[in-house]
Amino acid sequence: MVFLKNCFLCPFLVIIIVLLFFFNGIKASHEVFRNLQSLSSTNIIKYYRTGYHFQPPKHWINDPNGPMYYNGVYHLFYQYNPKGSVWGNIVWAHSVSTDLINWVHLDHAIYPSKEFDQYGTWSGSVTILPNNIPVILYTGIIDVNNTQVQNYAIPADASDPLLREWIKPDENPLIVADNSINKTRFRDPTTAWLGRDGHWRMVVGSARRHRGVAILYRSRDFLKWTKAQHPLHSSSKTGNWECPDFFPVSLNHTNGLDTSVDGENVKHVLKVSLDDTRFEYYTIGTYDTKNDRYIPDRKMIDGWKGLRLDYGNFYASKTFYDPSKNRRVLWGWANESDVVPKDAIKKGWAGIQAIPRKLWLDPSGKQLVQWPVEELETLRNKKVELRNHKLNKGEIVEVEGITAAQADVEVTFSFSSLKNAEEFDPSWAHLYAKDVCAIRGSAVQGGLGPFGLLTLASENLEEYTPVFFRVFKVKNKYKVLMCSDASRSSVRNNPKMYKPSFAGFVDVDLSDKKLSLRSLIDHSVVESFGAGGKTCITSRVYPALALFSDARLLAFNNGTETITIETLNAWSMNKPDR
Numbered sequence: 001m002v003f004l005k006n007c008f009l010c011p012f013l014v015i016i017i018v019l020l021f022f023f024n025g026i027k028a029s030h031e032v033f034r035n036l037q038s039l040s041s042t043n044i045i046k047y048y049r050t051g052y053h054f055q056p057p058k059h060w061i062n063d064p065n066g067p068m069y070y071n072g073v074y075h076l077f078y079q080y081n082p083k084g085s086v087w088g089n090i091v092w093a094h095s096v097s098t099d100l101i102n103w104v105h106l107d108h109a110i111y112p113s114k115e116f117d118q119y120g121t122w123s124g125s126v127t128i129l130p131n132n133i134p135v136i137l138y139t140g141i142i143d144v145n146n147t148q149v150q151n152y153a154i155p156a157d158a159s160d161p162l163l164r165e166w167i168k169p170d171e172n173p174l175i176v177a178d179n180s181i182n183k184t185r186f187r188d189p190t191t192a193w194l195g196r197d198g199h200w201r202m203v204v205g206s207a208r209r210h211r212g213v214a215i216l217y218r219s220r221d222f223l224k225w226t227k228a229q230h231p232l233h234s235s236s237k238t239g240n241w242e243c244p245d246f247f248p249v250s251l252n253h254t255n256g257l258d259t260s261v262d263g264e265n266v267k268h269v270l271k272v273s274l275d276d277t278r279f280e281y282y283t284i285g286t287y288d289t290k291n292d293r294y295i296p297d298r299k300m301i302d303g304w305k306g307l308r309l310d311y312g313n314f315y316a317s318k319t320f321y322d323p324s325k326n327r328r329v330l331w332g333w334a335n336e337s338d339v340v341p342k343d344a345i346k347k348g349w350a351g352i353q354a355i356p357r358k359l360w361l362d363p364s365g366k367q368l369v370q371w372p373v374e375e376l377e378t379l380r381n382k383k384v385e386l387r388n389h390k391l392n393k394g395e396i397v398e399v400e401g402i403t404a405a406q407a408d409v410e411v412t413f414s415f416s417s418l419k420n421a422e423e424f425d426p427s428w429a430h431l432y433a434k435d436v437c438a439i440r441g442s443a444v445q446g447g448l449g450p451f452g453l454l455t456l457a458s459e460n461l462e463e464y465t466p467v468f469f470r471v472f473k474v475k476n477k478y479k480v481l482m483c484s485d486a487s488r489s490s491v492r493n494n495p496k497m498y499k500p501s502f503a504g505f506v507d508v509d510l511s512d513k514k515l516s517l518r519s520l521i522d523h524s525v526v527e528s529f530g531a532g533g534k535t536c537i538t539s540r541v542y543p544a545l546a547l548f549s550d551a552r553l554l555a556f557n558n559g560t561e562t563i564t565i566e567t568l569n570a571w572s573m574n575k576p577d578r
């Protein structure tokens with residue numbers, strides 16, 4: 001910090017950080033390796049497979065598609081390569097569950113078979129019509145140039161409790177791009193919502209040059225769709241919008257709302273996935289139903305620096321309304337960080353889904369809050385606790401007695417004063433949180449923090465993934481940084497492995513002088529929820545030493561202010577039965 005003050009190299013540092021950000025090793029979700037995409041793996045490497053996160057027995061997965069609750073069963077479809085461990089040959093794989101935890105894998109629901117999808121069946125959503133028939137809207141690829149159209153599919157037999165077979169009627173494609181639309185950036189239809197005029201609406205992600213666009217369509221009968229004169233929303237310089245998600249949230253309570261709800265005490269959320277950088281952002285705003293436009297609230301940042309559902313490996317996410325528990329549930333794809341295709345082929349699989357999360361509007365109206373679905377707690381097994389444990393500067397404490405490689409840990413830290421918070425260097429003002437975390441990591445001693453957990457740590461701390469807070473002073477206010485830092489997560493010598501210092505700021509009231517953290521640790525994933533789910537970060541990591549029973553879990557403090565672990569509860573997590 002002293003070094004950074006009056007530093008003539010700082011402008012160059014900032015440029016380097018910005019360049020690193022855009023050329024960060026994260027490749028487009030579906031980088032195409034034609035020679036590898038049908039290379040089936042015979043050997044499945046077990047040590048990075050997760051214990052309780054969703055993943056099929058082998059091969060590549062990406063976006064969650066069309067999640068829904070229908071007649072007592074949860075359905076999760078997802079982009080899947082049945083032939084290999086890199087992106088390609090994409091079908092809609094289909095799994096069902098009655099509790100969001102135990103899943104049964106069924107036959108693929110949708111796969112290329114017709115002229116209107118013969119080159120690909122890409123992402124989309126489900127809408128349950130008022131006659132209780134679920135309809136899938138998905139993107140079909142119709143030629144080698146990746147021309148995209150929007151199609152629909154319906155259950156062959158809606159009385160089959162598992163909806164095993166889906167048919168693609170002859171009216172397809174439902175929507176083709178008109179001349180104003182870039183046909184290769186026209187995909188991922190949302191769940192449709194019903195307006196008060198009795199017409200359906202849905203949006204398709206797209207881009208006009210470098211302006212991200214949510215193209216709005218309307219339909220009376222769900223079959224004939226007409227493009228509205230204006231998009232629902234667009235934003236300059238954000239590039240192609242993938243997997244848009246548009247839904248209402250309540251200003252009064254944490255329950256979810258059905259996608260068609262609007263009116264008093266309701267705000268709307270638009271989330272988009274940015275093709276250019278592989279992260280997502282969302283805004284909260286008003287849905288002007290008269291003009292069919294979405295208007296983000298004044299203080300929302302509608303672009304790269306906007307709010308994120310998750311500041312880590314999390315992409316192409318999608319929510320659905322779960323009427324059985326009156327909640328809105330979010331699914332997101334936690335992509336791999338070992339970005340070399342060779343690694344995926346060696347593993348025999350790639351990609352997992354993050355734990356489904358309940359999501360609602362924070363009472364401030366300024367952001368969303370997320371929390372793992374309560375069903376996850378049924379997997380909690382052996383529990384260990386710490387109470388009122390003090391951590392002075394440089395101290396660590398081990399959380400012993402649980403399976404640290406497959407665990408759920410909830411901790412509340414407290415401190416007696418904010419006066420030791422370090423100054424936030426003004427030259428960081430334009431940096432992303434993750435760049436600040438890269439400069440002020442867990443090993444850099446601070447004032448109030450860094451303190452937090454060392455997850456997936458090896459015997460002699462050669463490897464660890466710290467998840468921690470650091471409190472800064474900015475004028476008379478405080479700024480809380482939360483990091484999930486993969487930079488020391490593996491001693492494996494793979495220069496292509498992506499080991500970012502993921503981070504987000506936490507908008508939290510510190511008047512009670514407490515900060516809470518929950519981390520779901522599962523072999524190659526650490527999924528963390530700061531301050532009750534205000535800031536969420538998922539890291540994918542590949543330890544070489546901290547595997548299975550060799551992994552350790554610790555709490556640490558590397559700041560001058562003494563930190564108290566008020567409560568720490570940690571559980572070994574069971575594997576779901578199925």
Ligand code: DQQ
Nearest residue numbers: 029079122123187242316
């Ligand atoms: N993945 C799908 C596309 C979507 C992208 C293809 C996002 O529909 O835009 O697998 O990861």
